[in-house]
Amino acid sequence: MFKWEKLGRIFNPLDYQGKYWMSEFAQAPSTLLFDDFVRVYFSCRSQRDKDGQFVSYSAFVDLDRKNLFNIINVSNEPILKLGKKGCFDEFGTYPISVIKENNEYIAFYAGWTRCVSVPFNTAIGMARSCDNGVTFQKLGDGPVLSYSPDEPFLISGPKIRKFEDIYYLFYISGKEWLSINGKSEMVLKIRLATSQDGLNWNKINSNLITESFDLNESQASPDVFYSNGIYHMFFDYWIPTNFRKTKLRKIGYAYSFDLVNWTRDDNKAGIDISNDNAFDNEMIAYPHIFELDGKTYMLYLGNEVGKYGFGIAVLEGELK
Amino acid sequence: MMNWEKLGQIFEFNKSSLVSTFVSHTQSPQAIIYEDFVRIYFSTRKTDANFFYISHIQYVDMDLEMKTILQTSQHEVISMGNLGCFDEHGIFPLSPVRVNDKIYAYTSGWSRRNAVSVETGIGLVISDNEGYTFKRFGNGPVLTSSLKEPFLIVDGFVRQYNNRFYMYYIFGKKWTEETETKVPERVYKIGMASSDDGVNWKKYEGRQIIEDLIGDEECQALPTIIYRNGVYHMYFCYRFATDFRTNPNRGYRLGYAYSANLIEWVRDDKSKGIEFGKTGEWDSDMMCYPHLMEINNKVYMLYNGNNFGKDGFGLAVLKET
Numbered sequence: 001m002f003k004w005e006k007l008g009r010i011f012n013p014l015d016y017q018g019k020y021w022m023s024e025f026a027q028a029p030s031t032l033l034f035d036d037f038v039r040v041y042f043s044c045r046s047q048r049d050k051d052g053q054f055v056s057y058s059a060f061v062d063l064d065r066k067n068l069f070n071i072i073n074v075s076n077e078p079i080l081k082l083g084k085k086g087c088f089d090e091f092g093t094y095p096i097s098v099i100k101e102n103n104e105y106i107a108f109y110a111g112w113t114r115c116v117s118v119p120f121n122t123a124i125g126m127a128r129s130c131d132n133g134v135t136f137q138k139l140g141d142g143p144v145l146s147y148s149p150d151e152p153f154l155i156s157g158p159k160i161r162k163f164e165d166i167y168y169l170f171y172i173s174g175k176e177w178l179s180i181n182g183k184s185e186m187v188l189k190i191r192l193a194t195s196q197d198g199l200n201w202n203k204i205n206s207n208l209i210t211e212s213f214d215l216n217e218s219q220a221s222p223d224v225f226y227s228n229g230i231y232h233m234f235f236d237y238w239i240p241t242n243f244r245k246t247k248l249r250k251i252g253y254a255y256s257f258d259l260v261n262w263t264r265d266d267n268k269a270g271i272d273i274s275n276d277n278a279f280d281n282e283m284i285a286y287p288h289i290f291e292l293d294g295k296t297y298m299l300y301l302g303n304e305v306g307k308y309g310f311g312i313a314v315l316e317g318e319l320k
Numbered sequence: 321m322m323n324w325e326k327l328g329q330i331f332e333f334n335k336s337s338l339v340s341t342f343v344s345h346t347q348s349p350q351a352i353i354y355e356d357f358v359r360i361y362f363s364t365r366k367t368d369a370n371f372f373y374i375s376h377i378q379y380v381d382m383d384l385e386m387k388t389i390l391q392t393s394q395h396e397v398i399s400m401g402n403l404g405c406f407d408e409h410g411i412f413p414l415s416p417v418r419v420n421d422k423i424y425a426y427t428s429g430w431s432r433r434n435a436v437s438v439e440t441g442i443g444l445v446i447s448d449n450e451g452y453t454f455k456r457f458g459n460g461p462v463l464t465s466s467l468k469e470p471f472l473i474v475d476g477f478v479r480q481y482n483n484r485f486y487m488y489y490i491f492g493k494k495w496t497e498e499t500e501t502k503v504p505e506r507v508y509k510i511g512m513a514s515s516d517d518g519v520n521w522k523k524y525e526g527r528q529i530i531e532d533l534i535g536d537e538e539c540q541a542l543p544t545i546i547y548r549n550g551v552y553h554m555y556f557c558y559r560f561a562t563d564f565r566t567n568p569n570r571g572y573r574l575g576y577a578y579s580a581n582l583i584e585w586v587r588d589d590k591s592k593g594i595e596f597g598k599t600g601e602w603d604s605d606m607m608c609y610p611h612l613m614e615i616n617n618k619v620y621m622l623y624n625g626n627n628f629g630k631d632g633f634g635l636a637v638l639k640e641t
Contacts, residue, residue: 085504086436086495087470114434118404123465140467140526147441149458149519152405177404184404199467 002253002270003316004298009279010069011061012309013044021057021078023047027306028095028221029299030159031290032105032133037062037072038292039133040299041079042310043094055082056092058109060133065292068312080109080127080136088113088123088143095286098133099160105129106198107136108158108169111143118177118184122156123147124169126198145169145193150205153177154186157220160198163231167195168259170208170222170233178216178240185240188218192260208262209254214239219252224259225289227296228320231256234269234287234298248273249283251300271298271313279308286310289319322553322576322593324621324636329602331360331380332632337392338364338378347375347629348413348542348609349622352423352451357381357390358615359451360622361397361425362633363412374400375410375430379451384615386635398427398445398454406431406441406461413542413609415477416451423447424518425454426476426487429461436495436504440474441465442487444519462519463489468526471495472508475542478518481552485515486582488543488554491526496537496561507561510540512583530556530577531587537561540575546612546619552579555592555621557608568596572608574623594621594636602626603634 013026022044032039040061045054057078064070080096083089089111096109107127112120123143127136145155154174161168169192176187190208193201211217219237226232233256238249253269254262274281280302288299296315302308333339333346342364349362360382363375377397381390398414401407407429416425427443441461445454465471472492479486491511495504509528513521532538543556554577560570576592577585597603603625611622619638625631 084470084494085498086433086439086472086492086506088465090435113439115404116432116434117408121404126467140470142465142467142470144467146464146466147406147460148464149444149456149460149462152402152458152460154404174404176402179403 001268002319004271004313005316006271006274006280006311006313007069009302009309009311010063010299011040011042011071012279014308016074021046022059023054025056025305025307026309027056027301028157028286028288029301029310030095030097030288031299032098032100033290033292034062034065037065038068038290040310041096041098042306043096053091053114056094056112057082058093058096068297075134077135079129079134080107080138083111083125083138084141087111087141088121088146089125090114091120093125095157097158097160098129099162100133101162105133105136106160108144108160110156110158121153124155124158124171139199144199145171145201148203148205151191151203154188156188157222159221159223161224163226163259167198168224169193169195169201170224172220172222176216180241181244183244185243186218187216187240188220190219190222190235204260208260209233209235209252209264212237212252212264212266214241216241218243221286221288223288225291225319227291227318229257230320231259232289232319233262234289236285236287238283247282247303249285249305251284251287271300279303280311321591323639324594325639326594326597326603327386327635327637329625329632329634330382330386331389333364334631336380337394341394342366342376342378344630345375345628346633347624348611349624349633350413350415350611351613351622352416352418353384353613353615354450357383358386358613360633361414361416362629363410363414365410368409372409372432375412377411377414377427386615386620395453397452398456401429401431402459404431405429405459406439406464407443409438413475417478417480419480419518421448423451423454424478426462426478428474428476436506438472440472442473442476442489457519463487463513463521463523465491466523466525469511469523472506474508477543477545479545481547481582485518485521487513487515487521488529488545489513490541490543502562505561506539507537508539508541510543510556524583529583529585530554530575533558533575533587533589534560539564541572542609544610544612546614548619550580552582553612554578554585555610555612557610568605571606572628574607574610597625602631
């Protein structure tokens with residue numbers, strides 16, 4: 001079992017007032033390392049409109065590389081504009097995953113549109129930054145990864161990686177919408193697509209992670225990190241049929257040697273909800289692993305899927 | 321110059337057995353030719369619990385002379401799409417094509433949206449009982465939005481030429497601005513894709529293959545193609561983006577283009593050889609959703625008339641020139 005030491009909450013969006021686009025939530029943290037700081041991209045929610053609806057924006061916070069609890073910058077504006085009328089990303093860009101390629105930064109993000117029979121649908125778009133990851137411009141008005149026969153809706157949660165010159169996009173897709181106590185609940189599974197150029201994707205078209213015991217288990221945040229000859233994946237999962245009651249979302253773990261075939265071993269994950277009255281005493285979700293100056297860290301969300309921000313934990317030793 | 325002889329409205333909703341189950345419309349007739357009859361699929365409508373229209377696929381069988389109605393379907397030809405799927409609010413239209421011993425049919429699935437009225441995608445359903453019923457090839461679409469085709473992928477028409485599948489379809493360019501009195505209206509163009517297997521498609525991404533005749537807000541719909549005398553002939557319908565429902569000067573009429581290679585198309589509406597009917601006739605104000613078919617070496621066109629095919633569909637036959 002891995003041994004994670006929780007260091008506490010590192011960013012709470014409620015500490016930053018006066019940004020129209022960030023009222024609450026800091027979801028889906030993912031990092032990019034710079035010389036002096038660690039940039040953490042995340043997604044947040046605007047204030048609700050008169051109908052109680054909000055939109056999600058993506059932004060970043062820069063953490064001092066020498067002391068991650070020292071916040072040295074928060075983005076002034078969202079890094080990405082919302083989509084045009086009728087487009088897949090008209091009502092949100094969440095989450096986002098950024099990769100550095102030479103001097104260019106490429107982002108994959110889930111775009112949100114609102115539906116009538118179910119609350120929303122999502123697909124994955126692509127954008128580029130020419131200013132060191134401060135703002136991003138979309139490559140087109142439509143998505144790069146969208147619905148297909150075996151992935152009918154809810155294409156979301158992109159995590160972009162590059163191993164041996166091939167792009168790997170880990171993401172989630174909807175299997176079914178359940179109607180639970182009059183609410184629509186999603187059944188989401190972790191999926192994979194590969195690409196030579198980042199634009200044209202081949203879907204693997206199978207679930208990467210087997211369910212732990214309930215076939216309706218939803219999975220999210222497939223965060224893959226290579227260490228000691230093994231691909232390690234941390235993700236989170238919940239049971240959509242009782243999630244509104246239990247509020248329980250936990251972090252799972254799987255490993256692979258080829259990125260396609262994964263062995264689930266949640267007992268190894270080594271991180272769980274807190275027992276005290278901390279921000280993560282109901283759930284932990286959306287893990288993200290990064291390595292910095294010889295140490296391995298995990299960013300993760302606490303209660304209400306990041307409504308009160310994200311925390312950080314440090315690994316004892318290495319992932320192996 | 322093409323030259324068509326109109327044969328009139330050959331199928332009327334109100335005179336059919338559909339009236340016992342459906343409320344109106346027989347839109348976008350598209351055919352499969354059998355040894356001794358023609359099966360014509362179309363979309364007809366019910367209303368759901370919220371009084372929204374839902375399009376369902378039904379068919380009518382006619383004799384090879386296109387003179388006698390043999391039977392009209394009364395069973396569920398394709399089941400409803402699942403909750404949240406691209407086709408959960410109906411299928412309109414359906415493009416059937418024989419592939420080996422099966423019939424593939426490309427569905428245009430509709431699902432309702434919040435900020436705009438609708439989003440669409442093109443799915444595949446397959447029949448292994450000669451077109452009596454179809455089963456979905458997956459719950460999601462085979463063709464959907466992409467970087468340069470951001471929404472409203474619909475109206476897929478599929479044929480096999482030279483051992484390759486070609487799909488002609490429409491993609492959305494924009495939704496017009498919403499004002500206090502006007503809802504957003506869609507603008508769409510004809511594009512194309514090709515495939516080895518009819519399942520995995522490669523788009524000619526964002527490429528409008530038929531030039532505009534009435535400005536860049538021209539809406540082009542439902543391409544249909546027939547190969548004749550060494551030339552690919554395409555009919556389609558087009559209209560203005562706004563005020564098109566009741567104003568005959570801005571509503572659907574037929575367009576025509578031809579190609580030698582399936583990729584480069586020359587628009588030539590002057591040669592289309594078919595015009596609106598006279599005042600009072602069923603196709604006096606609108607002509608839309610054309611479908612070309614060949615039976616015993618005769619070329620026919622099925623199409624809808626006034627009110628987007630609310631009352632029925634009609635037929636014309638090509639007079640060789």
